[in-house]
Structure formats: C-alpha cells, structure tokens
Amino acid sequence: METAVFIVSALIVLAGGLGVVASRNPVHAALSLIATLFGIAVLFLNLGAELLAVVQVIVYTGAIVVLILFVMMLLGVDREEDLDTEPLVGQRLLAGLVGLLFLGAMLAIIIIGKDAIVTGSRSVTGALSPTVSNVTQIGTELFTTYVFALEVTAGLLTIAVVGAVVLSRRPRDLQPIPEPESMTDTGDEPLTAIPEEGAH
Amino acid sequence: MNMLGGDPLLSGQIDLAVVLIVILKVVCVFAFLLVATMLMIWFERKVVSDFQNRVGPNTAGPFGILQTLADGIKFFFKEDLIPDRAERRVFILAPLLTVVPAFLLFTIVPFGGDFSNGHDGSVEIFGRTTYLQLADPAIGILFALAMSSIAVYGVMLAGWSSGSKYPLIGSVRASAQMVSYEAALGLSVCAVVLTTGTLSTHGIVMAQAGSGLGGFIPNWNLIATGFVPFVVFLLASQAELNRPPFDLVEAEQELVGSYHTEYSSIRFALFFVAEFMNSVTMAAIIVTLFLGGPAGPALLGPGWLWGVIWFLLKMTGFLFLFVWVRSTVPRVRYDQLMDLGWKVLIPLSLGWILLLATFWVARDQNWNGFITVAIGVVVGLTGYGLLKAAIATSKARRLEGVVD
Numbered sequence: 194m195e196t197a198v199f200i201v202s203a204l205i206v207l208a209g210g211l212g213v214v215a216s217r218n219p220v221h222a223a224l225s226l227i228a229t230l231f232g233i234a235v236l237f238l239n240l241g242a243e244l245l246a247v248v249q250v251i252v253y254t255g256a257i258v259v260l261i262l263f264v265m266m267l268l269g270v271d272r273e274e275d276l277d278t279e280p281l282v283g284q285r286l287l288a289g290l291v292g293l294l295f296l297g298a299m300l301a302i303i304i305i306g307k308d309a310i311v312t313g314s315r316s317v318t319g320a321l322s323p324t325v326s327n328v329t330q331i332g333t334e335l336f337t338t339y340v341f342a343l344e345v346t347a348g349l350l351t352i353a354v355v356g357a358v359v360l361s362r363r364p365r366d367l368q369p370i371p372e373p374e375s376m377t378d379t380g381d382e383p384l385t386a387i388p389e390e391g392a393h
Numbered sequence: 394m395n396m397l398g399g400d401p402l403l404s405g406q407i408d409l410a411v412v413l414i415v416i417l418k419v420v421c422v423f424a425f426l427l428v429a430t431m432l433m434i435w436f437e438r439k440v441v442s443d444f445q446n447r448v449g450p451n452t453a454g455p456f457g458i459l460q461t462l463a464d465g466i467k468f469f470f471k472e473d474l475i476p477d478r479a480e481r482r483v484f485i486l487a488p489l490l491t492v493v494p495a496f497l498l499f500t501i502v503p504f505g506g507d508f509s510n511g512h513d514g515s516v517e518i519f520g521r522t523t524y525l526q527l528a529d530p531a532i533g534i535l536f537a538l539a540m541s542s543i544a545v546y547g548v549m550l551a552g553w554s555s556g557s558k559y560p561l562i563g564s565v566r567a568s569a570q571m572v573s574y575e576a577a578l579g580l581s582v583c584a585v586v587l588t589t590g591t592l593s594t595h596g597i598v599m600a601q602a603g604s605g606l607g608g609f610i611p612n613w614n615l616i617a618t619g620f621v622p623f624v625v626f627l628l629a630s631q632a633e634l635n636r637p638p639f640d641l642v643e644a645e646q647e648l649v650g651s652y653h654t655e656y657s658s659i660r661f662a663l664f665f666v667a668e669f670m671n672s673v674t675m676a677a678i679i680v681t682l683f684l685g686g687p688a689g690p691a692l693l694g695p696g697w698l699w700g701v702i703w704f705l706l707k708m709t710g711f712l713f714l715f716v717w718v719r720s721t722v723p724r725v726r727y728d729q730l731m732d733l734g735w736k737v738l739i740p741l742s743l744g745w746i747l748l749l750a751t752f753w754v755a756r757d758q759n760w761n762g763f764i765t766v767a768i769g770v771v772v773g774l775t776g777y778g779l780l781k782a783a784i785a786t787s788k789a790r791r792l793e794g795v796v797d
Contacts, residue, residue, distance in 0.1 A: 255542025263568040
C-alpha cells in the first residue's frame with residue numbers, strides 16, 4: 194500500500210516538475226508547480242508526517258503559488274513564451290550535465306554502499322515517539338529545544354516585511370522609474386476603425 | 394501510527410464490516426451535502442424574497458422546495474459553450490477545482506453522536522464503535538484551512554482562463570481577498586485550538602460538551618475564547634465565502650458576475666452549487682468550533698439522534714444569519730474590505746491570542762489573576778495606540794504627498 198501510494202505520488206511530482214520546466218505558458222507552469230507540491234504533501238502523509246503535509250498545502254499551495262499567480266495576472270505576463278531562445282546561453286546544457294552528474298552520484302552511492310545503505314528501514318530522523326501525535330512532538334520541540342531559532346526566524350521575517358514595505362513606498366520627489374515597454378503594450382489590440390459609410 | 398486519527402473504528406482490525414461502514418458514511422455525507430445545498434439555495438431565495446416583500450419560488454413542489462432541482466435539470470440540458478479565447482484545459486479544470494474542496498471540507502465535521510453526561514459521542518453500527526463523522530484526522534481543523542485555501546484556485550483560474558476582462562478583474566480581486574482573510578481566519582482558529590488543546594474536530598467538540606459557568610450556561614468555545622475570535626471568524630468566513638457584504642469578487646453591477654461570466658450549462662451549475670455548499674459547510678464549521686457542534690442535552694429517545702438534531706438546529710440558525718446579513722447589509726467598498734481585513738481583524742485576533750495565551754500561562758503558574766489581567770489590558774491598549782499612531786502617520790504622509 195505504502196509503495197503504491199509512493200509510486201503514484203512520485204509520478205505526479207515528476208510530471209509536475211517536468212511541466213514547470215517545459216510549459217510554454219507561465220500559468221501552466223504554476224499549475225504544474227501546484228501538482229508537484231501536492232504530490233510532496235501526499236508523500237509526507239505516506240510517511241506519517243501529517244502536520245508537514247498540511248502545512249505544505251496551506252503555506253505553499255495555498256499562499257505562495259496563489260501570490261505567484263496573482264502577480265502574473267496583475268502584471269499581465271501570462272502570455273505564451275517562446276522556449277526556443279535561451280535567456281542564459283549554455284544554461285540548458287549545463288543543467289542537463291549537472292542533473293546527469295547528480296544521478297550518477299546517487300547511483301554510485303547505492304551501488305557502492307549496497308546493503309549498508311538500502312536497508313529499507315526508517316532513517317534515524319524518524320518520529321521521536323510512536324505514541325504521541327507528531328503535531329504535539331513538533332510543537333514541543335519548536336518551543337523548547339529550538340525556541341531561539343524560532344524567535345530569530347520570526348524576527349527575520351518581520352524585518353523582511355517591514356523592509357519590503359519601506360522599499361515599495363518610494364518618496365515622490367524622486368524620478369519615477371519608467372515602465373518597461375512590455376508592460377504598456379500587452380493590452381488587447383485596439384478596435385479596428387469602423388469603415389466609413391460609402392468609403393469603398 | 395493511525396493516520397486517520399482518533400476514530401475507534403479504524404484502530405482495530407480493518408475488515409469488510411469496517412470498509413462497509415466507511416462507505417456508508419461517505420454515501421451519507423455526500424447525500425446530506427447535496428440535499429442540504431439544494432435546500433439552502435431554496436431557503437436563501439425564499440428568505441430573501443420575504444425580506445423584499447415578494448413571494449419567491451412557489452411553483453415546483455410544495456412551497457417551491459423543488460425549484461433547485463428544476464433549475465439543475467435545466468442546466469444539465471443547456472448547451473455547453475467554451476469561449477473562443479478561453480484557455481481550454483484550464484477552463485474545464487476550474488469548476489472541478491471549486492467543487493472538490495467544497496465536498497472534502499465537510500468530511501471532518503462531526504454531525505451527530507451523544508455528547509451528554511460524559512458520553513464521548515461514539516455510536517455502534519453493526520457492532521462496531523465509531524464517531525458520526527467521516528474522518529477524524531489528528532490535523533483536524535487544519536485540513537479545513539488547507540481545503541479553503543485550495544478553493545481559491547477554482548475562482549482564480551476560472552477568471553483567468555475565460556480570456557475576458559471582467560472575469561480577470563474578478564479573479565485578481567478574489568486572490569487578494571482570500572489570501573488576506575485567510576490570515577484572520579487562521580488566527581481565530583488558533584484561539585480555539587489554544588483553548589481546547591487539540592486540532593481534532595472531535596476533540597474540539599468533546600472539550601465543549603457538558604455545562605460550564607453556573608451549571609446551565611453551555612461550555613462553548615464562544616464563551617471560553619471570549620467572543621472576539623468568534624466575531625472575527627464570522628466576518629472572515631463571509632469574506633472567504635465571497636458572500637455579501639464582501640462579494641466584491643462577483644459584484645454583478647461592476648463585473649457582470651465576474652469569474653463565471655463566460656460559463657454556461659453544467660459548468661456554471663458547478664460553481665453555483667459549490668458556492669452554496671461552502672456556505673453550508675462554513676456554518677457547520679462555525680458550529681463545530683464555537684458552539685459545541687452536536688453537543689447538547691439528550692432528552693428522550695436515542696442520544697445520537699439528539700446530537701444530529703442539535704447540530705442541524707445550530708447550523709440552520711447560522712444559515713439564516715448569513716441570509717439575513719446578505720439581504721440587509723450593502724456591499725462594502727474595496728478599500729474598506731482591505732482595511733477591515735488588515736488593520737482591524739488581523740491585529741485584533743493577534744492581540745487576543747496573546748491575551749488568551751497569557752491567561753493560560755497565568756493559570757499554570759498560579760500568578761495573581763488581577764495583575765495579569767491589568768498588565769494584559771495595558772499591553773493591549775499600548776499596541777492599539779501604536780497601531781492607531783502608525784495608521785494616522787501614514788495617512789498624514791500620504792495627504793502631504795511625501796510618499797505614494
């Protein structure tokens with residue numbers, strides 16, 4: 194059962210990842226990203242990490258991708274793109290190369306390590322206690338062992354929010370940054386002029 | 394570890410009887426939701442027409458109760474149009490993305506069971522003990538938040554994929570509004586979780602069973618969390634549902650119905666059904682979180698039936714409130730909507746959570762109650778003053794023209 198769920202959700206994750214890279218339309222790419230994130234949430238559930246799964250859905254699918262789509266729709270950058278031109282030259286070749294190297298490294302580890310690595314048992318980072326629900330466990334750990342890290346992260350995020358607000362409210366007397374041309378001419382084509390009576 | 398949580402049905406051996414019971418529950422919940430949605434649409438039309446001094450639907454069935462069914466059949470046989478400039482695949486996907494979360498949301502709602510006199514709300518079916526709710530996962534109420542955050546995609550993608558202007562404006566509005574109000578919604582749920590100490594919906598109802606102060610006032614979270622989270626949740630849920638007075642997403646007068654402008658036939662019907670189904674489910678979730686769900690005294694007859702009766706009574710009360718608000722309060726302006734969300738509801742519920750947490754710590758540590766309250770109020774007032782000052786400063790600077 195666990196294996197079947199893993200195979201199905203892994204396929205969804207991979208298909209979604211491929212869709213993010215290969216979609217011509219940015220909105221389709223964002224939708225593929227949702228599929229990937231959802232598949233990962235199911236993988237978390239499969240491992241018994243319910244809290245992580247639901248946080249994955251609420252934070253990533255429910256907020257971050259919504260904001261990505263929001264910005265795309267607001268700025269009107271949701272047109273189809275030409276995938277034949279590479280923005281960074283040699284980028285695709287390098288990406289493929291790095292991917293192959295990564296795959297090779299993983300295979301090498303599995304082949305060399307043999308039984309010492311592929312034991313089929315849960316890793317050492319498994320649940321601390323099999324009886325207490327993992328919501329309680331994560332909560333307890335966050336607010337006891339890792340409370341300093343948690344507070345520092347909270348402070349960092351607050352600073353980031355304040356910084357974003359300050360940066361976006363630029364003083365008025367500065368020269369306004371001109372809008373790029375691509376933003377002004379993405380509207381619909383103007384209505385074709387109605388031919389005048391008796392013009393032809 | 395049991396992934397589906399506390400339901401005793403799934404803790405033992407899973408055999409054919411268990412599977413059958415689960416299937417039975419699925420069918421019951423599905424049928425209940427469909428019938429409740431059908432009745433809700435009729436109820437809303439009937440009550441609104443009463444408010445407006447007209448008769449409303451009165452032809453199909455007694456009191457026009459079958460009007461929704463007739464409308465549904467009509468929608469089925471209409472021509473299904475896909476606009477020329479629409480993004481085909483996404484256009485077809487969007488209504489489904491709206492309907493599926495609407496169905497899934499109800500799975501965690503406890504809709505019956507005997508919670509009186511210390512019973513734990515379990516019933517016996519075919520010799521098995523189980524709860525009267527489809528699933529009781531340990532993450533409980535977070536699942537509801539997750540599903541309502543998924544629901545925004547249906548509206549967003551419908552508007553975008555229509556390839557038309559008004560739907561697009563509607564979907565941009567929808568995403569901004571839903572993301573803003575989700576924060577307030579989550580924070581008021583936080584207050585409930587803080588008070589009951591569990592995320593499981595069954596646990597939340599259990600914590601509210603029995604009576605509290607004076608022996609006759611119910612032990613509801615409404616009182617235990619001090620009303621403020623309830624009010625915040627009620628307001629935020631209306632915005633989350635896109636119901637009037639927060640229905641800017643589909644403001645007919647400005648946007649021609651917005652995201653479903655280009656939809657026709659059964660696809661439009663799916664949006665329509667999902668909207669009312671979400672109203673029903675949101676009422677059920679409010680009842681679960683703040684009014685004790687099916688908990689209530691069992692008079693005569695089987696106790697579990699009284700659970701169902703109390704649940705339905707409370708839910709209908711909220712549904713009437715929704716319709717009442719809709720037919721009497723005019724739509725808010727867009728800046729008012731955003732101000733209410735970000736400058737009132739979120740700071741208010743944040744401050745209230747701090748206050749509640751302080752009370753719980755004070756109780757644990759045996760601090761002096763009066764001094765704790767006094768310090769809490771002073772800190773709260775200081776925070777309120779600072780927020781006021783910040784808003785006033787930013788307004789003054791905007792009027793001076795220093796910043797945009």
